[in-house]
Amino acid sequence: MKFLAASFSAIGPRQVNEDCVGVWRVGDTLTAAVADGLGGMGGGAVASGLAIECLNEVAAKRSVARDDLRQIALEAHSRIINKQLTDNSLKSMATTFTAASFVDGHLSGVHCGDTRLLIARKQGIKRLSLDQTEGQRLFLAGKLSKQELNDYPRKHILDSALGVINKDLVIQGIDFDLEAGDKVLIVSDGVYQAVSMRNLRDLLADFSDPKEFVKELCFEIERRGASDNFSVVAVFANQ
DSSP: OEEEEEEEEEOTTSSSOOEEEEEEEETTEEEEEEEEEESSTTHHHHHHHHHHHHHHHHHTTSOOOHHHHHHHHHHHHHHHHHHHHHOGGGTTOEEOEEEEEEETTEEEEEEESSOEEEEEETTEEEESSOOOBHHHHHHHTTSSOHHHHHHOTTTTOBSOOBTOOSSOOOOEEEEEEOOTTOEEEEEOHHHHTTSOHHHHHHHHTTOSOHHHHHHHHHHHHHHHOOSSOEEEEEEEEEO
């Protein structure tokens, strides 16, 4: 199975782009990631950059498995905290991190925060990652209905992110067998807040080239009016 990939990251209406993306290919293995930083004072960009830098140190040299990705996320978490301790202006920085490795018809990934890993197959689309947010936690516990979740003012407050020290770090592991024709997206919240999953599914159906898809998605987000930085990696599986 061959994997075609394309990515972009745009600043949107913000003054700084705190998203960071990466795509690496070593032999038959493709690795991709999106990190969405937060913390103000430019700290978000530092945090997301550190996460992608940690992954680059490994993924640019060799194939990575899910256990590798988990260790890389833990290393990034540690580096971000160490940076906080040496620079007071960065003490509140953190980042989401969603990364996946594609090889031999299989996806292995890790996820922390509210960036999302999505897969479109035939006429459907679903999330492989679970948002680690206050709103999602309350919804899964049955304390919020779907409508109440939509209106909940703290729905985007993160329960877990790399660099957060006053909450438990949660790293979700993801394994998924792929089929030819599958289309995988890793997106920051600036994408899915502007374009619904249904719209993403319909847009994906129109493209066989991920480069053309991301170009059209960027245009669509700008047409709708972005409210944040927005970033995507698109990986299409072919025979």
